[in-house]
Amino acid sequence: MQKVLLERAKTLEPRNPNKSTRLFGGQSSGILNWNNITYPHWYKMYKRLLGNYWQADEINMSSDVKQFSTLTKAERDAYLKIIGLLSTLDAPQTRTALLLSLYATDPSVQSILAVIAQQEAVHNESYSYVLSSVVSLDEQNEAFELGRKDPILLKRNEQITEQYNTFVEEPTIENILKTMVYTALLEGMFFYSGFAFFYNLARQNKMVGTSTMVSYINRDELEHGRFISELFRATLAEYREYNNEKFIQWIYDHFEKSVSLESEWSQYVLADVEGIDLNEMKGYIKYRANKMLRMIGLHEIYQEYVDNPMRWIRAYVDNFDGTKTDFFEQKARNYTKTSDLNGFDDL
Numbered sequence: 001m002q003k004v005l006l007e008r009a010k011t012l013e014p015r016n017p018n019k020s021t022r023l024f025g026g027q028s029s030g031i032l033n034w035n036n037i038t039y040p041h042w043y044k045m046y047k048r049l050l051g052n053y054w055q056a057d058e059i060n061m062s063s064d065v066k067q068f069s070t071l072t073k074a075e076r077d078a079y080l081k082i083i084g085l086l087s088t089l090d091a092p093q094t095r096t097a098l099l100l101s102l103y104a105t106d107p108s109v110q111s112i113l114a115v116i117a118q119q120e121a122v123h124n125e126s127y128s129y130v131l132s133s134v135v136s137l138d139e140q141n142e143a144f145e146l147g148r149k150d151p152i153l154l155k156r157n158e159q160i161t162e163q164y165n166t167f168v169e170e171p172t173i174e175n176i177l178k179t180m181v182y183t184a185l186l187e188g189m190f191f192y193s194g195f196a197f198f199y200n201l202a203r204q205n206k207m208v209g210t211s212t213m214v215s216y217i218n219r220d221e222l223e224h225g226r227f228i229s230e231l232f233r234a235t236l237a238e239y240r241e242y243n244n245e246k247f248i249q250w251i252y253d254h255f256e257k258s259v260s261l262e263s264e265w266s267q268y269v270l271a272d273v274e275g276i277d278l279n280e281m282k283g284y285i286k287y288r289a290n291k292m293l294r295m296i297g298l299h300e301i302y303q304e305y306v307d308n309p310m311r312w313i314r315a316y317v318d319n320f321d322g323t324k325t326d327f328f329e330q331k332a333r334n335y336t337k338t339s340d341l342n343g344f345d346d347l
Contacts, residue, residue, distance in 0.1 A: 156264070
């Protein structure tokens with residue numbers, strides 16, 4: 001198949017129709033009428049994303065400030081390493097969403113990706129916020145250095161780094177599709193051993209402020225994963241030549257490699273943390289991979305993990321994930337707002 005580099009979408013081209021002819025590589029005027037888009041239900045997705053608005057410094061960290069020094073050494077080390085991991089994953093997501101939007105010729109996609117990019121920026125800010133609440137500046141900086149220096153984390157992120165950078169250098173439909181596969185993996189699986197750690201602390205009434213913040217990030221990421229999965233399926237339907245056995249096998253292969261790398265990372269970072277069964281964690285990672293495969297339109301590859309093996313985590317994520325109730329039909333939980341001092345005035 002001939003490699004064709006895409007041009008960035010024109011900002012405004014009145015000679016083209018308002019309703020885009022294709023999601024990527026099509027024609028559109030750049031004028032967005034939400035009542036005349038190719039995928040009308042994406043307006044509801046856009047509104048849901050807007051409804052999730054939150055700010056990191058509205059979460060009360062005063063209890064976490066008091067509790068951090070009482071955590072075990074293993075818990076403190078895992079806390080810092082996992083914040084380092086999450087910041088490493090979220091930081092490039094702002095840029096990746098914006099880069100995808102530059103090549104999207106459907107203005108509704110551009111608008112949704114703009115909201116996603118903004119939310120990813122908030123996520124990254126939140127990691128700085130929680131660390132500034134509980135550790136010194138030197139320890140904060142050290143945690144953020146992990147993404148560049150920790151050998152297990154570097155190995156863990158190698159494939160996603162390679163694919164994201166390939167898309168920058170060669171903006172083709174194939175690389176857009178592959179980048180969306182890795183974005184779906186990132187939003188729907190890569191974060192979850194980290195999320196599980198903070199939820200495990202919360203069920204012991206530890207670091208509840210951090211867990212609350214993570215739950216908001218979790219909610220956002222589930223919505224991002226839903227949209228990216230739908231965008232992937234729609235793009236693949238428009239470019240049917242990529243819907244072939246070779247490309248589908250590429251997806252399965254990279255899911256399996258990603259599950260292996262995520263499992264290795266979770267065993268490394270959670271090894272001495274009380275309350276997390278490492279075998280359950282391996283199963284949970286496979287369960288999340290199965291869910292993301294279904295969302296992008298493929299079948300599960302881990303038949304023994306179609307159901308969630310880590311049942312206790314349901315209390316934290318099921319309502320977000322729509323597996324019991326529709327979270328978005330309920331009232332979002334209220335913030336406990338604090339001052340700009342992260343709750344230090346409550347000490």
